[in-house]
Amino acid sequence: MFVGPNGYGKTNLVEALWYSSTLSSHRVATDAPLVRIGAPRAVVSTIVVNDGRECAVDLEITSGRANKARLNRSPVRSAREVVGVLRAVLFAPEDLALVRGDPADRRRYLDDLATVRRPRIAAVRADYDKVLRQRTALLKTATGGRMRGDRGVLDTLDVWDGHLATHGAELMAARIELVNELAPEVVKAYSLLAPGSRTASIGYRASIDIGVLDIELLQAALLAEMARRRDAELERGVCLVGPHRDDLELRLGDQPAKGFASHGESWSMALALRLAAYELLRAEGGDPVLLLDDVFAELDAARRQALAAAAASAEQVLVTAAVADDVPRDWDATQVMIALREDDSGRVSAVQT
Numbered sequence: 066m067f068v069g070p071n072g073y074g075k076t077n078l079v080e081a082l083w084y085s086s087t088l089s090s091h092r093v094a095t096d097a098p099l100v101r102i103g104a105p106r107a108v109v110s111t112i113v114v115n116d117g118r119e120c121a122v123d124l125e126i127t128s129g130r131a132n133k134a135r136l137n138r139s140p141v142r143s144a145r146e147v148v149g150v151l152r153a154v155l156f157a158p159e160d161l162a163l164v165r166g167d168p169a170d171r172r173r174y175l176d177d178l179a180t181v182r183r184p185r186i187a188a189v190r191a192d193y194d195k196v197l198r199q200r201t202a203l204l205k206t207a208t209g210g211r212m213r214g215d216r217g218v219l220d221t222l223d224v225w226d227g228h229l230a231t232h233g234a235e236l237m238a239a240r241i242e243l244v245n246e247l248a249p250e251v252v253k254a255y256s257l258l259a260p261g262s263r264t265a266s267i268g269y270r271a272s273i274d275i276g277v278l279d280i281e282l283l284q285a286a287l288l289a290e291m292a293r294r295r296d297a298e299l300e301r302g303v304c305l306v307g308p309h310r311d312d313l314e315l316r317l318g319d320q321p322a323k324g325f326a327s328h329g330e331s332w333s334m335a336l337a338l339r340l341a342a343y344e345l346l347r348a349e350g351g352d353p354v355l356l357l358d359d360v361f362a363e364l365d366a367a368r369r370q371a372l373a374a375a376a377a378s379a380e381q382v383l384v385t386a387a388v389a390d391d392v393p394r395d396w397d398a399t400q401v402m403i404a405l406r407e408d409d410s411g412r413v414s415a416v417q418t
């Protein structure tokens with residue numbers, strides 16, 4: 066349990082761990098804010114123990130350039146190789162965006178979880194993002210129908226359609242499979258947090274019809290939809306078809322959570338999504354580390370208790386709080402007070418009590 070005043074670096078600690086688990090921040094979309102202003106790079110070093118085996122993960126984050134990573138002190142070719150070593154689930158105030166925010170927030174929830182479970186998804190995401198960028202760039206050069214008759218552009222577009230369908234279908238399949246497994250866990254978690262309330266449910270909403278889960282069928286459906294909407298895409302210069310347009314639908318009873326759920330219900334939904342993720346990871350080997358950033362202050366007594374119960378059975382939990390009283394009293398937790406260094410270097414030092 067990390068306790069300290071606002072702005073002393075508690076979230077910074079948790080974010081560093083989350084970053085070394087997923088290679089992305091839960092707070093910001095780019096790497097620049099992760100590097101201390103004026104410093105050339107940020108470094109995150111962790112020692113992870115899985116099944117009694119120690120693994121040292123070192124990450125070097127340089128804004129605007131590829132990250133460097135080492136596993137057990139040996140450099141690896143791509144930072145992505147460290148994904149999955151530290152399996153973690155993070156719950157933070159930012160999670161309200163899972164319910165109230167844009168589809169992009171929910172896609173990221175799915176993709177981050179899919180990646181922690183199956184590290185090879187990191188490559189699928191990277192491939193898809195690349196294809197999406199390049200296909201969008203091509204569409205932009207042809208916006209407004211200027212090049213519509215240009216055979217060269219159309220042939221190139223056909224090639225990119227193929228790439229988008231290949232990687233897009235893989236990404237969609239991973240998400241749909243994940244949502245199928247998550248769905249019953251979300252129902253359970255929500256009813257634990259809000260007993261007697263309406264049932265929570267989730268579903269994957271795609272820009273194409275999904276019948277049975279089959280990669281080749283998804284590919285064909287993506288290709289068909291791109292062909293159908295080609296004129297609109299050329300007109301607007303954007304990719305209108307693919308998993309980057311999809312959403313994770315959250316419902317309470319028969320209403321969509323977004324726009325209808327109350328503040329507390331939205332919180333419970335967000336928390337249910339995280340607890341469901343935790344259960345999925347836990348079911349397949351090794352308890353994930355549970356990271357709880359400043360969450361108890363936001364919850365009412367019943368929800369606090371439900372979260373505390375889930376956390377109590379976890380192998381390792383890191384909790385941050387500005388006020389120690391916000392954390393359940395009966396927790397037998399090691400308390401670490403966060404204080405500024407006396408030399409005023411701005412660094413955080415942890416003083417154990």
Ligand SMILES: Nc1ncnc2c1ncn2[C@@H]1O[C@H](COP(=O)(O)OP(=O)(O)OP(=O)(O)O)[C@@H](O)[C@H]1O
Nearest residue numbers: 070071072073074075076077098099100101102387
């Ligand atoms: N890139 C950066 N360079 C320098 N300082 C930064 C950078 N990014 C964030 N900070 C500062 O680091 C400090 C620590 O932030 P952090 O979010 O970890 O605090 P916290 O202890 O979680 O606070 P709270 O209790 O309010 O949540 C903040 O004052 C923040 O403004």
Ligand SMILES: [Mg+2]
Nearest residue numbers: 075076077359
């Ligand atoms: Mg904080």
